[in-house]
Amino acid sequence: MPFDLKSIVTHDSTDSCVACRAQDIAAQVLVPAAEAWESSHGLPRHSVALHGAAELLGRLLQAGVEREELEHALTTLLDEIEAQLSEDATMGPTQGTA
Numbered sequence: 001m002p003f004d005l006k007s008i009v010t011h012d013s014t015d016s017c018v019a020c021r022a023q024d025i026a027a028q029v030l031v032p033a034a035e036a037w038e039s040s041h042g043l044p045r046h047s048v049a050l051h052g053a054a055e056l057l058g059r060l061l062q063a064g065v066e067r068e069e070l071e072h073a074l075t076t077l078l079d080e081i082e083a084q085l086s087e088d089a090t091m092g093p094t095q096g097t098a
Contacts, residue, residue: 005065009073 011019034048060070 005060005069005073009076 008018008022011017031049034052035045037043038045038048057070057074061067
């Protein structure tokens, strides 16, 4: 069965969107876990994130995903993240609720 990278990076505007669910898990679970590992092991900030991401992407290469396809998907995701960061910066800090 061929691996469809596009299907896991494309939002489909449904409640069960794979891209949204994966994005939420990464932001809520994986990123804080990587930061905790770095802190507790005296590693430079973002070192686990960078090397972990590279190792996981390496697994995709090992599974037969072409590097060009992987680079395109990663560019798409980074563009999306940069746009979200820009939007968040424009909106300013979130307000708490009383």
